[in-house]
Amino acid sequence: MKRISLPSLSFALVMLYLFLPVAATILYSLATEWNSTVLPEGLTGKWFAELYADPRFLQAFGRSFLLSFLTTVVAVVVIVPAVFSIIVYAPRMERLVQILVMLTYAVPGVIMAVGLIRTYSGNGIPMVIITAGAYLVGLLPYLYQGTRNSLLAMQARSLMEAAELLGASHWQAFVRIIVPNIMSGIFVSSLLSFSILFGEFVLINILVGGRYETLQMYLYAKLSSSGHVASAITVTYFVLMAIITGLVVKFTRRSFARKEVP
Amino acid sequence: MKRFVSMFWITTIPFFAMIALFLLVPLLSMIGGSFQAEGGGGFTMSHYREIFANPYYLQAFENSVLISFLSALIGIVVAVFAAYAITRFPQSLQQRVLVITNLTSNFAGIPLAFAFIVLLGNSGLFVLLAKQLGIDFGQSFTLYSWSGLTLVYIYFQLPLAVMLLYPLYNAIQKQWMEAAELLGASPWKFWLRIGFPVLLPGIVGTFSILFANAMGAYASAYALTGSSYNLVPIRIGALVSGDIFARPELGSALAVLLGLTLAAALLVNEWLTRKIRRDLS
Numbered sequence: 001m002k003r004i005s006l007p008s009l010s011f012a013l014v015m016l017y018l019f020l021p022v023a024a025t026i027l028y029s030l031a032t033e034w035n036s037t038v039l040p041e042g043l044t045g046k047w048f049a050e051l052y053a054d055p056r057f058l059q060a061f062g063r064s065f066l067l068s069f070l071t072t073v074v075a076v077v078v079i080v081p082a083v084f085s086i087i088v089y090a091p092r093m094e095r096l097v098q099i100l101v102m103l104t105y106a107v108p109g110v111i112m113a114v115g116l117i118r119t120y121s122g123n124g125i126p127m128v129i130i131t132a133g134a135y136l137v138g139l140l141p142y143l144y145q146g147t148r149n150s151l152l153a154m155q156a157r158s159l160m161e162a163a164e165l166l167g168a169s170h171w172q173a174f175v176r177i178i179v180p181n182i183m184s185g186i187f188v189s190s191l192l193s194f195s196i197l198f199g200e201f202v203l204i205n206i207l208v209g210g211r212y213e214t215l216q217m218y219l220y221a222k223l224s225s226s227g228h229v230a231s232a233i234t235v236t237y238f239v240l241m242a243i244i245t246g247l248v249v250k251f252t253r254r255s256f257a258r259k260e261v262p
Numbered sequence: 263m264k265r266f267v268s269m270f271w272i273t274t275i276p277f278f279a280m281i282a283l284f285l286l287v288p289l290l291s292m293i294g295g296s297f298q299a300e301g302g303g304g305f306t307m308s309h310y311r312e313i314f315a316n317p318y319y320l321q322a323f324e325n326s327v328l329i330s331f332l333s334a335l336i337g338i339v340v341a342v343f344a345a346y347a348i349t350r351f352p353q354s355l356q357q358r359v360l361v362i363t364n365l366t367s368n369f370a371g372i373p374l375a376f377a378f379i380v381l382l383g384n385s386g387l388f389v390l391l392a393k394q395l396g397i398d399f400g401q402s403f404t405l406y407s408w409s410g411l412t413l414v415y416i417y418f419q420l421p422l423a424v425m426l427l428y429p430l431y432n433a434i435q436k437q438w439m440e441a442a443e444l445l446g447a448s449p450w451k452f453w454l455r456i457g458f459p460v461l462l463p464g465i466v467g468t469f470s471i472l473f474a475n476a477m478g479a480y481a482s483a484y485a486l487t488g489s490s491y492n493l494v495p496i497r498i499g500a501l502v503s504g505d506i507f508a509r510p511e512l513g514s515a516l517a518v519l520l521g522l523t524l525a526a527a528l529l530v531n532e533w534l535t536r537k538i539r540r541d542l543s
Contacts, residue, residue: 011347021377082277108478115288133284
């Protein structure tokens with residue numbers, strides 16, 4: 001008989017611990033009545049039907065989607081070219097950027113919220129815009145890392161030199177040669193960024209509150225009113241995250257595969 | 263040369279402007295605000311004095327440090343073994359397990375708090391199960407207090423800890439284990455004398471990240487207990503977002519102290535890591 005080792009046991013426990021809440025939520029979202037029995041009394045899809053028919057949910061989902069999507073796009077447009085310029089033309093500046101990256105990574109949302117409220121509240125600028133700005137900075141670590149890895153992997157500096165020797169301008173070389181080559185890396189980082197923003201609650205709750213209800217805030221509002229609908233929201237959110245994770249894996253695999261077969 | 267200058271500046275100026283506007287200026291303004299009298303005005307230390315004189319705020323720090331330390335400790339101890347178990351799986355399975363672990367790390371904040379309500383809330387699955395078995399947690403455990411909150415914190419620490427620890431095992435080469443075995447060392451002795459010391463700096467580093475992660479966590483605790491449970495991030499949130507009783511200057515001072523705690527954690531980590539590494543060489 002094989003003895004169960006300590007690592008395997010703790011691994012099994014970790015997986016169990018990580019999956020129980022997910023499984024329970026899924027079950028709860030499909031349960032008809034589940035107040036006094038250990039297992040649900042029956043299964044139903046009505047909570048999902050109710051949820052997807054609720055305009056407030058659709059609006060919250062749309063707002064989350066819009067905010068995360070637009071912010072990710074702006075973040076890519078601002079951060080990627082800048083990281084490119086710094087790595088190719090001013091590699092010494094990388095140390096400064098790395099310090100900034102560390103800083104954004106180390107400062108928790110609550111602390112940022114305090115600073116942002118003090119700086120921008122009451123200026124007439126909608127706080128949603130300020131929140132989006134803070135999100136841009138919050139995405140810096142992920143986009144910096146992704147862009148940097150892609151650029152170093154393709155040896156961007158020599159490629160740029162070659163392109164320019166052949167007569168391309170800096171912008172031409174960047175748009176025609178660098179961008180297509182780092183596209184899959186950028187796409188993966190963007191998906192990751194999008195999923196991070198989609199789950200964000202701290203900044204939007206403290207800075208904006210109920211004036212711009214995102215999915216997470218809608219979920220928070222539903223916690224006390226209907227547990228079944230709240231689980232349906234959670235399951236929807238989790239499925240979306242699973243799809244994004246799946247896409248990330250697929251695209252990282254593909255870029256790996258391409259690297260192996262030149 | 264002129265074109266280089268133009269491209270470089272066109273791409274980096276918006277970048278640095280963004281960082282200045284949404285990171286540096288707010289942080290400086292927060293630090294400045296913590297020394298300002300309420301509603302603007304001159305320099306004062308009164309907010310800091312108030313925090314240190316008020317047992318309520320001190321308790322918030324005590325609670326935060328305690329829950330962060332405990333959840334990071336439990337998370338890391340379990341993850342050290344679990345991550346090792348993953349390294350012994352076949353290669354393709356390893357990748358799959360890591361993807362799943364990564365996926366559960368998305369399960370944080372409000373959704374996570376809710377999932378725990380389903381499991382352990384007032385009419386949660388396990389609470390009902392226990393009742394059927396004739397056990398009443400009643401007094402000893404409620405999700406909405408210290409013990410429940412710790413379980414939730416451990417949940418979001420685990421995937422992070424596994425993801426951070428897993429690559430460390432690459433540093434331990436198979437040949438070392440074989441060499442140790444040839445020389446007559448038991449697996450226990452190998453891990454105690456060679457494996458663990460090699461991993462230790464990474465473990466210490468991961469621990470400090472987990473600690474900081476929990477110190478700054480807001481959403482899970484907020485979702486579970488509203489603003490009733492006394493933690494530093496919850497207090498800060500309540501101080502700055504309350505429309506009627508907002509006291510952003512006091513909130514700033516609390517945020518500065520929280521930031522200092524995090525910085526201290528990172529410095530201790532740096533110092534410890536260096537010390538451990540020196541012992542190694």
